[in-house]
Amino acid sequence: MQKQLRSKLWFGRSGKDGLIYRSWMKAQGIPDYEFNDKPVIGICNTWSELTPCNAHFRELAESVKRGISEAGGFPVEFPVMSLGETLIKPTAMLYRNLASMDVEESIRANPMDGVILLCGCDKTTPSLVMGACSVNIPTIVVSGGPMLTGNYKGKKISISDVWRYSEEQRGGKIDHDELRVIEASMCRSRGHCGVMGTASSMACMIESLGLALPGNAAIPAADARRKVLAQLSGLRIVEMVKEDLKLTDILTKKAFENSIITNAAIGGSTNFIIHLLAIAGRIGVDLSLPDFDRLSANVPLIANVQPGGVHFMEDLYYAGGLPAVLKELDGLLHGDAITVNGKTMKENYQRAECYDRDVIATREQPFKKTNGLAVLKGNICENGAVIKPAAASPALMKHTGKAVVFENIEDYKERIDDPALDVDETSVLVLKNVGPKGYPGMPEVGNMGLPKKLLQKGVADMVRISDGRMSGTGFGTVVLHVSPEAAMGGNFSVIQDGDLITLDVNARSLQLHVSDEELTNRKKQWKPSASVTDRGYVSLYIKHVEQSHLGADFDFLKGASGSEVLRDSH
Numbered sequence: 001m002q003k004q005l006r007s008k009l010w011f012g013r014s015g016k017d018g019l020i021y022r023s024w025m026k027a028q029g030i031p032d033y034e035f036n037d038k039p040v041i042g043i044c045n046t047w048s049e050l051t052p053c054n055a056h057f058r059e060l061a062e063s064v065k066r067g068i069s070e071a072g073g074f075p076v077e078f079p080v081m082s083l084g085e086t087l088i089k090p091t092a093m094l095y096r097n098l099a100s101m102d103v104e105e106s107i108r109a110n111p112m113d114g115v116i117l118l119c120g121c122d123k124t125t126p127s128l129v130m131g132a133c134s135v136n137i138p139t140i141v142v143s144g145g146p147m148l149t150g151n152y153k154g155k156k157i158s159i160s161d162v163w164r165y166s167e168e169q170r171g172g173k174i175d176h177d178e179l180r181v182i183e184a185s186m187c188r189s190r191g192h193c194g195v196m197g198t199a200s201s202m203a204c205m206i207e208s209l210g211l212a213l214p215g216n217a218a219i220p221a222a223d224a225r226r227k228v229l230a231q232l233s234g235l236r237i238v239e240m241v242k243e244d245l246k247l248t249d250i251l252t253k254k255a256f257e258n259s260i261i262t263n264a265a266i267g268g269s270t271n272f273i274i275h276l277l278a279i280a281g282r283i284g285v286d287l288s289l290p291d292f293d294r295l296s297a298n299v300p301l302i303a304n305v306q307p308g309g310v311h312f313m314e315d316l317y318y319a320g321g322l323p324a325v326l327k328e329l330d331g332l333l334h335g336d337a338i339t340v341n342g343k344t345m346k347e348n349y350q351r352a353e354c355y356d357r358d359v360i361a362t363r364e365q366p367f368k369k370t371n372g373l374a375v376l377k378g379n380i381c382e383n384g385a386v387i388k389p390a391a392a393s394p395a396l397m398k399h400t401g402k403a404v405v406f407e408n409i410e411d412y413k414e415r416i417d418d419p420a421l422d423v424d425e426t427s428v429l430v431l432k433n434v435g436p437k438g439y440p441g442m443p444e445v446g447n448m449g450l451p452k453k454l455l456q457k458g459v460a461d462m463v464r465i466s467d468g469r470m471s472g473t474g475f476g477t478v479v480l481h482v483s484p485e486a487a488m489g490g491n492f493s494v495i496q497d498g499d500l501i502t503l504d505v506n507a508r509s510l511q512l513h514v515s516d517e518e519l520t521n522r523k524k525q526w527k528p529s530a531s532v533t534d535r536g537y538v539s540l541y542i543k544h545v546e547q548s549h550l551g552a553d554f555d556f557l558k559g560a561s562g563s564e565v566l567r568d569s570h
């Protein structure tokens with residue numbers, strides 16, 4: 001027997017309450033028959049002109065609506081907080097949990113039987129999925145798609161070139177005027193960053209979790225097939241409501257394991273770890289940092305996409321898209337994991353084809369043997385830290401050097417280009433207090449720029465360690481997400497200039513060569529920095545955000561409250 005529609009609790013009522021619920025909807029010109037036993041599908045829209053990556057979402061929503069109406073559903077579009085990675089200050093990550101609360105409460109509080117999440121720019125994906133998980137009604141994600149590849153002087157460029165060109169400008173190789181021309185050539189269409197940065201990694205995460213229709217991850221935003229996928233998603237969500245296929249049916253441990261394996265094979269962002277942990281926490285799947293290392297360890301890099309490779313997301317789509325990658329991972333993935341179209345993962349990818357082996361390599365002859373992500377342990381990071389070997393320099397994967405310590409980002413900015421800074425290419429740059437609580441918000445500053453005097457000598461990479469994050473488009477031998485962060489008063493808090501540090505990625509080790517006794521003495525002297533504020537959301541964030549190895553969600557948001565409204569006053 002089909003379950004009663006949740007929306008009937010609003011629109012199916014008689015008397016005063018039903019009159020109010022329907023009448024104010026009718027004020028929008030909606031005919032009476034729309035309220036008769038139709039699944040009401042919310043379209044959760046992160047459109048905003050301040051989130052340029054999602055600027056085409058009103059158009060995409062129209063395609064979704066067409067599909068919903070065609071299938072006999074009733075579409076209702078609603079806005080939620082949108083996080084534009086490039087503009088929002090101090091960092092979009094500070095607001096990921098806030099946006100997830102907006103999404104959760106908006107879905108639960110309103111008459112919806114199913115929901116389509118329109119996600120694109122980095123944080124808009126995890127925040128929407130986290131919020132939806134805490135409600136758990138039928139849900140499909142439609143990603144916005146990557147932007148077209150940039151083109152500068154006949155050369156393909158994209159977001160990873162931000163780092164190259166800005167370092168070239170700092171080193172005096174190009175001037176400001178040329179930079180203005182480059183920036184116009186780089187982002188030349190709607191859509192999210194066109195390399196395997198965080199947004200693309202999130203779109204691949206969604207498809208490998210089974211939360212989107214096959215092909216969702218890589219169709220370019222400007223490609224007409226993106227709209228087709230949106231319409232098909234609208235069609236399908238109505239069926240999902242009838243089948244009562246909910247997020248808990250799809251997001252099993254198998255789905256999470258599939259996603260981790262996929263992320264390793266595509267060279268996905270380190271941010272993937274933190275967001276997947278947070279999503280697992282909401283849906284109640286037991287996932288921890290060692291799972292990422294265990295499942296990634298023997299997965300070769302097969303997607304040759306920047307920043308780890310040379311191609312772009314557009315190329316990945318033309319080469320067969322994520323289904324062709326997943327097919328290549330057959331035997332490693334749980335092929336029986338169920339997905340939103342009601343089919344298994346394997347049923348979805350088995351007919352996929354690869355059209356360009358330079359973009360999607362085989363497992364037997366991978367693009368790189370190095371796996372995408374590694375989890376480090378050691379006395380610097382008792383709860384773990386992460387590195388992306390695929391984006392690091394092979395020569396630095398085992399390295400010992402003297403620490404050059406910056407106590408916070410302001411200290412770094414003030415001294416990094418000081419000619420008197422005691423640093424050479426063997427040094428290890430350490431940046432503290434850019435973690436979840438310490439900054440607060442854990443900004444993407446972990447791939448800090450190198451000292452100018454070393455850039456001018458031609459040094460291109462150094463070992464860098466921080467409790468912050470790195471943009472998924474960034475690269476370098478960069479250790480991130482050190483936990484506990486400096487603001488917690490652990491060993492990382494008391495590293496000093498000149499301390500010897502050894503990074504050994506193969507051994508998964510990050511070690512400070514200072515005795516336990518000395519560390520204990522230093523910690524006795526350690527004092528926490530004053531809080532940046534004691535009011536408002538930021539104060540709430542500092543009090544409740546968890547450490548990065550747990551996903552940096554709020555302690556009180558873990559788990560779900562379901563779809564039932566707490567009190568019904570009408």
Ligand code: FES
Binds near residue numbers: 120122192197199
């Ligand atoms: Fe939006 Fe990169 S800035 S995806």
